[in-house]
Amino acid sequence: MNYTLHQLQLFLKMSQNQSITKTAEEMNLTQPAVSIQLKNFQDQFSIPLTEVVGRKLFVTDFGKEIAEAAEKIIDEVNAMNYKTLAYQGELFGKLKISVASTGKYVMPYFLADFFKLHKGVDLIIDVTNKTKVVRSMEKNEVDFALVSVLPKKLKVNQIELMKNQLYFVGGKHLKFDEKPISSDVFQELPLIYREEGSATRNEMEKFITKNNVPVHKKIELTSNEAVKQAVIAGLGCSIMPLIGIKNQLQNKELQIIPVEGLPISTTWRLIWLKTKKLSPAAVAYLEFLNVHKEQIIKDNFSWKQPYS
Known part of the structure; x- marks a missing residue:
């Protein structure tokens, strides 16, 4: 056996991800480089570490045992590094x-x-x-x-x-005469929500319930970035954290629409x-x-x- 610490790290990460592509991304390597190292690692064992079923990569039972051993070895190496730093008076x-x-x-x-x-x-x-x-x-x-x-x-x-402040945000194409505008605007424009379990969504729903705001149409997306792009494209408006839209405000892709009762502050x-x-x-x-x-x-x- 002549495998390297780097190969152990790659195989452990691959076994966790069940994907060579994702492993390459997380390890900042090219996919061919990861594949070559994993092949060299596999060549040192007579029993398969992985198998492909229906074009999907799986780790075999033997591979899972090797991954567990690899994790222990890596933890021990990290512990040695930390002890060295401790003797040198450094935080670790x-x-x-x-x-x-x-x-x-x-x-x-x-x-x-x-x-x-x-x-x-x-x-x-x-x-x-x-x-x-x-x-x-x-x-x-x-x-x-x-x-x-x-x-x-x-x-x-x-x-x-x-502080974390949430504002009503719309695309650059929207025009409003009055400032601030009534929360009745929620009846006129589709409202884009984050997914269930999101703190931003929870705050939106609290505001809507507290102010008895009727919502015209609801769209649900699963990330802040997705919501941001949807609002820029004109799919609807949303209540969004100020912290996440700095560049879009400065580039005038988005605008804060003053609405009575907003911003929400946490x-x-x-x-x-x-x-x-x-x-x-x-x-x-x-x-x-x-x-x-x-x-x-x-x-x-x-x-x-x-x-x-």
Whole structure:
């Protein structure tokens, strides 16, 4: 046997993805390069690691055992690297953060300088909807979660990061005489929703219910980017977080339509379970945020002020 650590990493990632194409994307490699390395890895075993059924790739039972062994080996190598850094007096470890989908426009700015300071800390971010974010925290799968609405059933600690404002947004082609306009506009224009479980959708529905707003037509899309493109194309309007439409506002592809009762204002919060035993890396990150968050907001989000 003469396989490399790189081959083990590729095979483990491929077994998790069940896809060479996705593995290549995540590992920043070409698909042929991944295929060659996986073939070289397979050549060292007399039993197949994978099989193709109906043009779909599957990992065999033997392959799954090899993947489990590969994961253990990689974890041990990472542990050795972390111990080396510890002896050198450097911070090390992993931070796992689950981020509500709109939070992808926020969280990287609160992470960048920390990771420049602490090169021994690795980062894993999962960007998904609010329901899945809460579920991952409930299962203790992450250190932190970024949310705009606190989960009701979990006991969490929190640190407030910045305001999250949601406005009624339409394409550049729309013209309105009065400002602000009545919420009756919801009867005139199709309204584009995010999917069930999205915090943005929840806030939209609260606003509509509270103000007894009749909706003319409802369209549902499954990501902020999809909603954004649909609004630009003139498919309808939506209530959207300001943080996600900076470029489209500046390019005048979208416009904020002043509506009575809007914007909706919430707060982005980094939360963690009260029972969570935080790693040294996680503790250091909270200390970093307490010292630097105001400067991060000033440096990166001052563009929001004219709209607020």
